[in-house]
Every structure is written in C-alpha cells, then in structure tokens.
Amino acid sequence: MNREQISALAHADHPIAAPLDDDAVHALVEHAVPREDARILDLGCGRAEWLLRALTAHPQLRAEGVDVSAPALAAARAAAERLGVADRLTLHEADAAAFTAPHAFDLVLCVGSTHAFGGPTATLAAARRHLAPGGRVLIGDGFWERPPTAEAAEVLGDLDDLTGLVHRITTDGWTPVHGHISTRRELDAYEWAWTGTLSTWALDHPDHPDSPQALAAATTHRDEWLGAYRDSFGFLTLVLRPTAGA
Numbered sequence: 001m002n003r004e005q006i007s008a009l010a011h012a013d014h015p016i017a018a019p020l021d022d023d024a025v026h027a028l029v030e031h032a033v034p035r036e037d038a039r040i041l042d043l044g045c046g047r048a049e050w051l052l053r054a055l056t057a058h059p060q061l062r063a064e065g066v067d068v069s070a071p072a073l074a075a076a077r078a079a080a081e082r083l084g085v086a087d088r089l090t091l092h093e094a095d096a097a098a099f100t101a102p103h104a105f106d107l108v109l110c111v112g113s114t115h116a117f118g119g120p121t122a123t124l125a126a127a128r129r130h131l132a133p134g135g136r137v138l139i140g141d142g143f144w145e146r147p148p149t150a151e152a153a154e155v156l157g158d159l160d161d162l163t164g165l166v167h168r169i170t171t172d173g174w175t176p177v178h179g180h181i182s183t184r185r186e187l188d189a190y191e192w193a194w195t196g197t198l199s200t201w202a203l204d205h206p207d208h209p210d211s212p213q214a215l216a217a218a219t220t221h222r223d224e225w226l227g228a229y230r231d232s233f234g235f236l237t238l239v240l241r242p243t244a245g246a
Contacts, residue, residue, distance in 0.1 A: 001210040004069055006217050010198040015049040018112035018140050019182040019190035019235045029054050031178035032138040032239045036060045038106035041130055043096040043123070044113030048076035048089065050138075051109075055085040064090045066099045097126060104132035111140030111237060120165065121172055128242070137174070137240040141165065145234035152229040165236060170243070178239040187235065195222040 011017050016025055029050070033040070037060040042051050045065030055061050067073055073091045080086040092099060096110075097117050108127040110117075117123040120141045127137045142156065143165045160168060166176065182190075195218045202208075202215035 001213050001217075004071070005210075006198065006214065008069075008071060008075075009201050009214065010194045010218070010221075011046075012201075013197045014190055014193035015047055016111075017046055017049075018237070019187045020111075020140070020180070020237065021186050021189065024180050024182070024186065024237075025050070025053060026057075028138060028178070028180055028237055028239065029057065032107050032109070032136055033058055033061065034106050034134065034136055038062075039103065039132075040064070040107040040109065041101070041105040042066070042109040043099065043126060043130075044110055044116050045076065045091070046072045046113075047079065048073075048091065050111065051089060052076070052079055052083060052085065055080075055088055056083055062088050062090075064092065064101065064105075066092045066094050066096045068093065068095055097122075101130065104135070105130050106132050106135045107138065108135065109138040111138060114139065114141050121168060124169065124172055124174060124240075131242070135241075136177070138237070139169075139240065140235060140237035143234050143236055144232055146232050148232040149228065151227070152232050155224045155228050156233060159233075162234060162236060166238075169238065169240065173243050174240040175243045176238045177241050180237045182235040182237075187230075187233070191222075191225045191230070194218075195225070 033054060036058055039062045042065040045067050048065045051063040051065050055063055070093055073093055076091055080089045108130050110123050114120050114123040117126055142159050144159050144161045198214055198218040202211045205211050
C-alpha cells in the first residue's frame with residue numbers, strides 16, 4: 001500500500017483534504033468565485049471535491065482539475081456524473097506544477113497541496129501564470145500557531161507563523177480579500193477522521209494483506225498529531241487578488 005492509497009482511504013469520510021468544515025468551505029467558495037460564469041482551476045485537485053461543490057452551487061461555472069493520481073481523478077469523474085456536473089468538469093492527469101492550458105482562469109485553487117510546488121510562494125507563482133485579469137486565488141496552507149517543538153518541526157517541516165505567512169503572501173504581490181483560520185474543532189475533526197477512517201478500514205478487513213500497514217500508518221499519524229504538533233499547528237485559507245501594480 002503506497003502513500004496515495006493510504007491517503008485515499010484516510011480521506012474517505014473527509015473528502016475536503018484539509019481541516020475545514022462544510023460551512024467554511026461553502027463560505028470560501030462563495031467569496032472566491034468572482035462571477036456565475038467563471039472558469040476555475042484546481043491545482044492538485046485530488047477527488048475534485050472543491051470543484052464539485054463549486055459546480056453544484058453555480059450552474060454556469062466551468063471547472064478544470066489537475067492531479068497525478070489516476071484513481072482520485074476516476075473517483076472525481078464518477079462523483080461528477082452522480083451530481084450531474086460532468087459536462088462542466090475537465091480533469092487532467094498531470095503534474096500540477098508543469099500543467100499548461102490554452103486559456104486563463106478566473107479562479108485558481110490550491111488548498112493543502114502547496115507542497116507539490118515547494119511552498120506557498122511557488123504555488124502563487126504557478127497560480128499567477130494561469131490567472132485571468134481580475135481573477136482570484138484560493139490557497140490554503142499550514143502555519144505554526146505557537147513555536148513548535150523539535151519533534152513537531154521534524155514531522156511537518158519549515159512553516160511560518162501566521163503573521164509571517166500572511167506577510168510572505170502580501171509582499172509577493174497579493175492582497176487577501178477573505179480568509180479563514182481553521183478552528184480547533186476543525187483541526188481535531190480532520191485528524192480524527194484521517195486516523196479513524198483508516199483504522200476502521202484496517203479493522204474491517206483483518207485478512208487483507210494491507211491491513212497491518214494501514215493500521216500502523218493510522219497509529220503513527222495519530223501519535224505524531226497528539227504527541228508532536230496538535231498544540232502548535234494551524235491552517236490558514238485565503239482568497240487573494242493580485243495587488244495593483246505588483
């Protein structure tokens with residue numbers, strides 16, 4: 001069982017692969033979509049949950065998603081068919097960092113996938129290449145809510161604090177026009193869903209050859225969350241517009 005398969009199982013009950021609840025996702029989409037007939041792009045879309053929700057809420061919207069995971073894209077296509085939005089959704093199996101399109105987009109999303117580009121600044125540079133004049137970007141990334149322990153930093157890597165993350169983004173030529181800082185409830189709900197869903201699958205399939213690995217992955221993740229970064233990790237999602245003159 002590879003990381004992609006583990007992630008797919010772990011996110012089965014929390015398809016927004018980030019610590020955001022349904023109300024927060026809805027509010028962010030409504031602030032991010034600039035007009036009813038917009039064209040939007042998700043870089044690192046996974047199962048395209050953000051796009052599916054936007055398409056369902058806005059019947060004139062057109063959307064495209066990019067991801068390297070063929071199974072995730074297959075799941076997205078099946079969900080789009082069930083929801084009746086497949087004719088307005090185009091999915092590309094490709095590296096999001098190298099993706100090109102013949103047209104620009106009114107909204108570019110990347111929530112929880114900035115690692116694919118090397119961090120938020122590089123992600124925003126990629127988003128800018130796809131952005132139409134007057135367009136917006138929806139980006140979500142982690143930050144240190146308080147100084148991390150050495151163990152937390154080892155698990156999650158080099159993150160800014162909240163002020164530093166916002167400063168990094170604004171000095172790069174972007175202006176936040178809406179934002180959401182995930183609550184403790186959202187953060188905990190996400191982690192319990194991740195570890196609990198994966199553990200449940202392992203316990204429900206005791207004879208499956210991947211069951212021990214799945215249970216071990218859930219246990220390791222839970223231990224790292226509770227023991228290393230729960231008290232220091234935060235998550236910020238922003239709706240951005242290019243700063244005039246930047």
